[in-house]
Amino acid sequence: MASSCIQLCCRRCSGLLRSKITVQYSTQAQHCTAVLTASSRVSNGSSFLAGICAASHTRQRWRQQMCFYSEHKAKPLTAEANRYKDAEELSGSDVVAYKNRLQNATDSLPVTDSQVTLDVDAAKSLSALEEISDEEAVSISVPSALPPATTSLRDYVDKSETLSKLVQLGVNLWKLEQRPNVGSMLLKLDFQTDVAPRLLFLKDIGVEDSRLGYILSTNPFILSEDLENLRTRVNYLRSMKFSSETVASMVSRAPYLLNFSVKRLDNRLAFYQQQLGLSTWKTRDVVARLPRLLCGSLEPVKENLKVCQIELGFKENEIQHIVVTVPKVLTANKKKLTQIFDYLHNTMKLPHHLIVKFPQVLNAKYLRIKERHLFLQYLGKAQYDPTQPSYVSLDRLVTLPDDTFCTDVASATLQDFHLFLKTL
Amino acid sequence: MTTPCIRMFRRLEGLFCVYKPPGVHWKHVRDRIETSLLTGVNGTPQRPLPQVVKFLAQPGAGNDGSSELTLSAASVPVLASHPLVSGPEFQRIPVAVGHRLDAFSSGVLVLGVGNGNKALSDFYKTPATRDYTLEGEFGTATDDFSHTGRVVERSTYGHITQDKLERVLAMLQGANQKALLMYSNIDMRSQEAYEMAVQGLLGPEGKSAPILKGLRCVRFEPPHFTLEVQCLNESQKYLRKVVHEIGLELRSTAVCKVVRRTRDGVFTLQDALTHHHWTASDVMGAIQQYHSSKKLRKSPHTQTKDPTIQSRGEDKKTESQQSEISEETAVSTVLHTLPVH
Numbered sequence: 111m112a113s114s115c116i117q118l119c120c121r122r123c124s125g126l127l128r129s130k131i132t133v134q135y136s137t138q139a140q141h142c143t144a145v146l147t148a149s150s151r152v153s154n155g156s157s158f159l160a161g162i163c164a165a166s167h168t169r170q171r172w173r174q175q176m177c178f179y180s181e182h183k184a185k186p187l188t189a190e191a192n193r194y195k196d197a198e199e200l201s202g203s204d205v206v207a208y209k210n211r212l213q214n215a216t217d218s219l220p221v222t223d224s225q226v227t228l229d230v231d232a233a234k235s236l237s238a239l240e241e242i243s244d245e246e247a248v249s250i251s252v253p254s255a256l257p258p259a260t261t262s263l264r265d266y267v268d269k270s271e272t273l274s275k276l277v278q279l280g281v282n283l284w285k286l287e288q289r290p291n292v293g294s295m296l297l298k299l300d301f302q303t304d305v306a307p308r309l310l311f312l313k314d315i316g317v318e319d320s321r322l323g324y325i326l327s328t329n330p331f332i333l334s335e336d337l338e339n340l341r342t343r344v345n346y347l348r349s350m351k352f353s354s355e356t357v358a359s360m361v362s363r364a365p366y367l368l369n370f371s372v373k374r375l376d377n378r379l380a381f382y383q384q385q386l387g388l389s390t391w392k393t394r395d396v397v398a399r400l401p402r403l404l405c406g407s408l409e410p411v412k413e414n415l416k417v418c419q420i421e422l423g424f425k426e427n428e429i430q431h432i433v434v435t436v437p438k439v440l441t442a443n444k445k446k447l448t449q450i451f452d453y454l455h456n457t458m459k460l461p462h463h464l465i466v467k468f469p470q471v472l473n474a475k476y477l478r479i480k481e482r483h484l485f486l487q488y489l490g491k492a493q494y495d496p497t498q499p500s501y502v503s504l505d506r507l508v509t510l511p512d513d514t515f516c517t518d519v520a521s522a523t524l525q526d527f528h529l530f531l532k533t534l
Numbered sequence: 535m536t537t538p539c540i541r542m543f544r545r546l547e548g549l550f551c552v553y554k555p556p557g558v559h560w561k562h563v564r565d566r567i568e569t570s571l572l573t574g575v576n577g578t579p580q581r582p583l584p585q586v587v588k589f590l591a592q593p594g595a596g597n598d599g600s601s602e603l604t605l606s607a608a609s610v611p612v613l614a615s616h617p618l619v620s621g622p623e624f625q626r627i628p629v630a631v632g633h634r635l636d637a638f639s640s641g642v643l644v645l646g647v648g649n650g651n652k653a654l655s656d657f658y659k660t661p662a663t664r665d666y667t668l669e670g671e672f673g674t675a676t677d678d679f680s681h682t683g684r685v686v687e688r689s690t691y692g693h694i695t696q697d698k699l700e701r702v703l704a705m706l707q708g709a710n711q712k713a714l715l716m717y718s719n720i721d722m723r724s725q726e727a728y729e730m731a732v733q734g735l736l737g738p739e740g741k742s743a744p745i746l747k748g749l750r751c752v753r754f755e756p757p758h759f760t761l762e763v764q765c766l767n768e769s770q771k772y773l774r775k776v777v778h779e780i781g782l783e784l785r786s787t788a789v790c791k792v793v794r795r796t797r798d799g800v801f802t803l804q805d806a807l808t809h810h811h812w813t814a815s816d817v818m819g820a821i822q823q824y825h826s827s828k829k830l831r832k833s834p835h836t837q838t839k840d841p842t843i844q845s846r847g848e849d850k851k852t853e854s855q856q857s858e859i860s861e862e863t864a865v866s867t868v869l870h871t872l873p874v875h
Contacts, residue, residue, distance in 0.1 A: 248591065263619065264614045264619055264620060265614070267613040267614050267616070267619050268586075268612060268613050268614055273613075274613050277613050277616055277618050277619055280618065281618065282618050283618055283619045284617075284618060284619060284620060284621035284622075285621075477555060477557075477558070477809070480557075481555075512810065528808050528810065528811075531553065531555070531808045531809075531810075532553050532803050532806060532808060533794075534555060534556060534640055534794075
């Protein structure tokens with residue numbers, strides 16, 4: 111008997127829970143439809159009606175269940191009573207007791223009923239069929255239907271103001287989302303408070319609008335950097351006598367520049383000045399032309415300097431001259447550097463001083479130098495010594511585009527050059 | 535739903551050949567072709583973004599405290615399909631490489647794009663030979679048979695004459711002819727073997743040891759010499775070894791300075807694109823040209839309907855050989871007529 115009561119209670123509780131859940135669901139469904147139809151009130155009402163229906167339906171079902179249980183439990187009891195007629199009174203009292211308990215149970219039923227109706231009422235006051243004003247309709251906060259987890263920012267772009275503004279700025283979100291943690295960082299930003307001040311700051315220091323997309327695509331972390339820090343770093347660069355236009359061009363060409371602390375920037379500048387033995391003016395010039403030098407690691411630069419000094423055999427002042435003319439030599443791949451030098455020095459028989467005179471050749475493509483040299487050699491014009499007649503300067507050999515090279519230097523046609531390449 | 539990108543890619547599918555410069559790995563050639571094709575295909579004008587109608591609240595309306603709210607319907611582009619968000623339409627293009635050329639050698643390298651990959655495997659099922667030009671030098675021997683390797687031996691070469699060299703070449707060709715018969719898997723006493731031999735179709739089916747079908751000395755200026763080779767199933771290392779063995783056979787030593795492939799099946803030097811022309815538009819032109827030439831080659835055979843359909847491969851070869859030779863002479867004449875100062 112007691113166990114059956116407990117069972118009953120359990121059923122009731124679960125039923126209660128179920129009804130609550132359905133109510134919750136119905137309100138959620140209402141929200142979703144609200145999102146989809148942009149708070150159009152008709153559909154709002156209809157969906158809510160559906161919600162109420164669902165709630166009342168569950169209540170009904172639940173009552174039926176209750177009835178079924180009471181009947182079911184009463185029947186065997188009465189049968190029992192018939193069988194033991196002599197103990198009729200006893201059983202009758204039992205039945206009474208049971209009925210009392212059932213009474214208790216059904217007494218507790220209205221409580222739950224009222225809870226449900228309370229819930230429904232609360233929702234009803236939000237909107238049933240009654241009209242609400244437009245402000246209210248707009249002020250209803252609509253949780254956006256965003257996927258909680260995704261592999262791409264595509265799902266969020268049309269919903270998030272920040273992302274859509276970034277796309278309009280020309281930021282390559284596809285590239286950014288492939289980098290770890292960048293996507294979630296961008297989503298957490300608020301356009302008005304986080305993004306706009308930094309963009310305005312970049313504009314203030316003189317960065318052109320067209321470069322903003324490139325800067326943010328390369329370095330999205332500038333958006334999470336403290337604005338005060340950015341200011342200090344720009345002030346530091348200006349205090350090192352970089353003009354404001356130079357700072358702007360440096361920032362737009364090396365977007366990571368402003369993410370490094372003043373101490374680090376200072377270290378880098380001191381390193382280049384000491385290692386290369388340059389004057390402050392020349393250091394500034396080199397760094398302004400290749401601001402990447404301030405961002406990257408110093409180890410490859412040190413290696414390149416050693417390669418130039420020991421492997422290629424340039425003197426101190428020659429290295430200085432090369433670096434001032436072509437700063438890119440410092441960040442070049444040292445394998446390529448030696449390959450080009452090997453070809454220039456050992457195959458084309460160029461002395462060091464001639465290479466130093468035209469350091470651009472170290473920045474050129476190996477294949478280009480090789481093909482042009484072989485073509486000139488085939489024509490008998492590979493004459494790189496400035497003291498001899500019909501001298502071809504290395505600068506002209508390397509920097510001219512193909513057609514001008516063929517007509518001016520090789521005095522042949524472009525077609526001849528391409529046919530010659532097929533005989534290599 | 536075909537976009538301009540897809541349409542352009544469809545036109546790019548097929549076979550073409552490039553001229554691989556010496557000293558470059560074929561993988562780099564393939565990757566460079568793929569990136570240039572990708573930039574070409576993705577650079578086609580994008581379709582305008584799809585529009586969606588949204589109800590936007592007027593920004594000015596809420597501020598002045600008026601109770602009326604203005605929602606305006608506006609059609610805004612769906613940013614999710616913006617190229618900056620969804621990325622380029624093509625992120626990979628399947629480019630397959632035909633018979634490989636190692637980094638040391640140069641010459642015609644056949645490539646297939648898209649469904650051309652399938653055509654490429656069919657292309658190599660036909661027993662077509664490849665032509666090579668080998669440049670050698672007597673006097674040294676190296677560990678990897680090329681002039682850049684470590685020198686292991688030096689020798690004299692004064693006793694070598696062109697006559698002696700050609701005798702060795704003939705001997706080599708004879709030995710290879712024997713090997714060819716051995717690999718051809720046909721009873722030599724049958725009529726079938728006779729007919730195939732008449733058409734010059736005897737050859738190995740599929741894989742076999744490298745076979746030199748033709749070997750000829752085109753230039754002999756000791757210590758330099760140039761050979762022209764037609765071969766099957768070769769590797770460039772094998773060809774360098776051949777040069778080395780020719781040196782040993784002549785009681786001297788030789789290294790290979792240049793391995794240059796001048797023909798691969800129907801693809802000749804004339805069709806090959808040098809690396810200045812590895813752009814999507816040039817590649818497209820080359821592929822269209824190959825398609826049209828294939829149609830041209832097919833049509834005369836359908837007219838004649840002769841029983842020797844199999845001889846098509848041989849015809850192609852001779853045709854292409856002739857054109858190859860004319861190309862070679864054209865190159866040399868052009869280069870010789872250049873004003874030399």
